[in-house]
Amino acid sequence: MELLKDQLVVCANGLISRxxxxxxxxxxxxxxxxxxxxxxxxxxxxxxxxxxxxxxxxDGDGNLLxxxxxxPMAGSxxxxxxxxxxxxxxxxxxxxxxxxxxxxxxxxxxxxxAKYAYIKKVTTDEELRREVVHILENDGPSFxxxxxSEKEEQRELGRVTHSPEEIKERFMSAxx
Amino acid sequence: xxxxxxxxxxxxxxxxxxFTGVPCTIIGNLIATLTERPDITYIPAVRxxxxxxxxxxxxxxxxxxxxxxxxxxxxxxxxxxxxxxLIYKLPCLLIVTWRGFEGKDAPEHLVMGRICEKLLDTVGIxxxxxxxxxxxxxINMSYKLITENKKPLALLLKKGIID
Numbered sequence: 552m553e554l555l556k557d558q559l560v561v562c563a564n565g566l567i568s569r570x571x572x573x574x575x576x577x578x579x580x581x582x583x584x585x586x587x588x589x590x591x592x593x594x595x596x597x598x599x600x601x602x603x604x605x606x607x608x609x610d611g612d613g614n615l616l617x618x619x620x621x622x623p624m625a626g627s628x629x630x631x632x633x634x635x636x637x638x639x640x641x642x643x644x645x646x647x648x649x650x651x652x653x654x655x656x657x658x659x660x661x662x663x664x665a666k667y668a669y670i671k672k673v674t675t676d677e678e679l680r681r682e683v684v685h686i687l688e689n690d691g692p693s694f695x696x697x698x699x700s701e702k703e704e705q706r707e708l709g710r711v712t713h714s715p716e717e718i719k720e721r722f723m724s725a726x727x
Numbered sequence: 728x729x730x731x732x733x734x735x736x737x738x739x740x741x742x743x744x745x746f747t748g749v750p751c752t753i754i755g756n757l758i759a760t761l762t763e764r765p766d767i768t769y770i771p772a773v774r775x776x777x778x779x780x781x782x783x784x785x786x787x788x789x790x791x792x793x794x795x796x797x798x799x800x801x802x803x804x805x806x807x808x809x810x811x812x813l814i815y816k817l818p819c820l821l822i823v824t825w826r827g828f829e830g831k832d833a834p835e836h837l838v839m840g841r842i843c844e845k846l847l848d849t850v851g852i853x854x855x856x857x858x859x860x861x862x863x864x865x866i867n868m869s870y871k872l873i874t875e876n877k878k879p880l881a882l883l884l885k886k887g888i889i890d
Contacts, residue, residue, distance in 0.1 A: 561784070581787070585810025589780035592772075593811075596784020596792075599770065600745060620773030624781075628770070715815040723787050 554683050555579075558605040558634075559726060561594035563587075563614040565645030567638060569708040571609060578725040582711045582718050588617030591635065595625055598633040601726055605632050605687065612639040612653035619661060622694075626666030631690040635667070636683075640699050662694035669693040728890045729862050731756035737863055738793060739767060741870045743820065745785040746770070747778045748795030753824040753886050758795060775800030779807040782819045791874065792819045798826055798843040798883070799836065808879060809850060818873035821881040825856070828885050847881050854881040857888050 552575040561581045562568040568582040581597075583590050594608035615621075615637050625633055637658060642648040659672045668691055673679045679697055686693040711718070734757055738746075746761050747770040748754075761769040772778035775796045782792035796804070801823060811817060826832050827840015839846075847854045853872070855865050865882055873880050 583811070585814065586776075586780065586807050589776065589783075589807055589811065592777045592780030593784040593787075596745075596747075596781035596786075597788045598784075599768070599781070600785040600788035600790045618777065620777055624770075624773055624777070719787065719815045719817065726787060727789050 554680070554687065555607075557725075558607050558687070559597060559601075559722070560607045560609055561590050561597065562609045563590040563611045565611065565613075565643075566708060567609055567611050567614075568711055572711045573708050578721040581722040582713070584711060584715060584718075588614050588621075590614055591618055591621035591625070594635070595621065595628070595630065595633065597726070598630040599628065602630070602632055604726065605634060606630075607634045607636060610635060610637045611644075612637060612641060612651050612658065613643045615658060616651055616653065616656075622662055622665035622667070625692045626662075629666075629668065630692055631668075633692040634686050634695070635662070635692065636695045636697060638697050638699055659694065659696045662696075667692050667694040670696075672696040672698065674698045729859065729888060731760050731889050734862065734889050735760045735764065737866045738820075739764075741866050743791050743793045743870065745782065745790035745792040746795065747772050747781050747785075747792065748822075749773075749775050749778060749797070749800055750795075751797035751824040751826070753797075753826075753884060754795050754822065754889075756890060774803055776804040776807040779804045779812065779819065783807075783811055783815075783817045786817055786819060791870070793822060794819050795822045797824045798839050801843055801846060801881075802839065805846075805850065808852060812879050813851065816877035817879075818877050819879050820869050820873055821852075821879055823854075823881050823883050825883045825885045843883070852879050852881055854883060856883040856885070859888060862888070 562571045598606040641654045778794045785792045827836030
């Protein structure tokens with residue numbers, strides 16, 4: 552989050568929104584609290600309508616698996632300003648770490664088939680930093696798969712305290 | 728019959744500037760018209776809830792979106808409408824084709840054809856139905872309603888109203 556300037560960030564529901572809110576709340580963050588799976592679609596809609604701004608989708612493996620169709624949509628439309636970051640812990644962490652199927656499915660291969668312009672899988676902090684800097688500076692659509700351990704998400708996290716309407720209003724002010 | 732070109736023009740004249748959706752034969756020509764026009768964008772969505780998500784993002788980035796779908800898609804996007812649009816107050820115009828109207832259609836359309844109005848009532852999404860004489864009035868009214876109330880509005884479109 553410290554690498555971000557004015558980029559717009561659409562956060563998937565559950566712990567991803569809550570953790571982003573806890574670490575660095577900013578008006579450029581849209582916290583999706585329901586509609587699981589749709590962060591990638593909301594982010595795509597923003598990116599297509601506001602090509603002058605970089606849009607980051609902060610997705611999870613559970614969310615992405617629920618809406619795999621979002622990958623070929625982004626790949627076919629090729630929005631240069633779209634960065635799709637998937638935090639992949641191989642579990643539904645928000646509901647008690649039930650396994651997803653991303654331990655056997657190569658999500659980055661699906662992104663490659665879907666024609667993302669840049670695809671990378673990272674497993675260490677160092678690689679993550681380097682790749683985030685890279686995709687922020689280059690054209691997309693980019694897909695960054697971040698393999699994380701479920702332990703990294705075990706901290707106690709509060710819920711997003713802004714109301715959905717407040718989240719929307721301040722996100723819209725930050726865009727327009 | 729109202730021409731699809733004129734229907735599209737009416738939407739554009741009233742301020743709608745972002746289009747997405749999933750096809751139905753009833754709106755086949757309308758989608759073809761929207762796709763061909765150089766002055767607007769029609770984004771083909773892979774599913775109706777995805778279309779609603781993309782439209783919601785477009786709205787937050789300054790657009791006034793229209794989502795086109797068959798009424799079968801209402802079931803598909805129910806969670807998007809209830810846990811995204813209605814709680815964040817994100818408006819969009821839903822143009823929903825009414826398959827299964829009065830029970831005259833293929834079997835897969837009959838249940839949704841019978842309940843789609845009740846479903847919208849239950850969810851709390853206002854709706855109106857096009858007839859040959861109210862097309863301009865409904866489109867004009869819809870823009871005012873969704874931008875003022877900041878929630879989705881559904882306009883149901885039966886077979887035979889537009890070409």
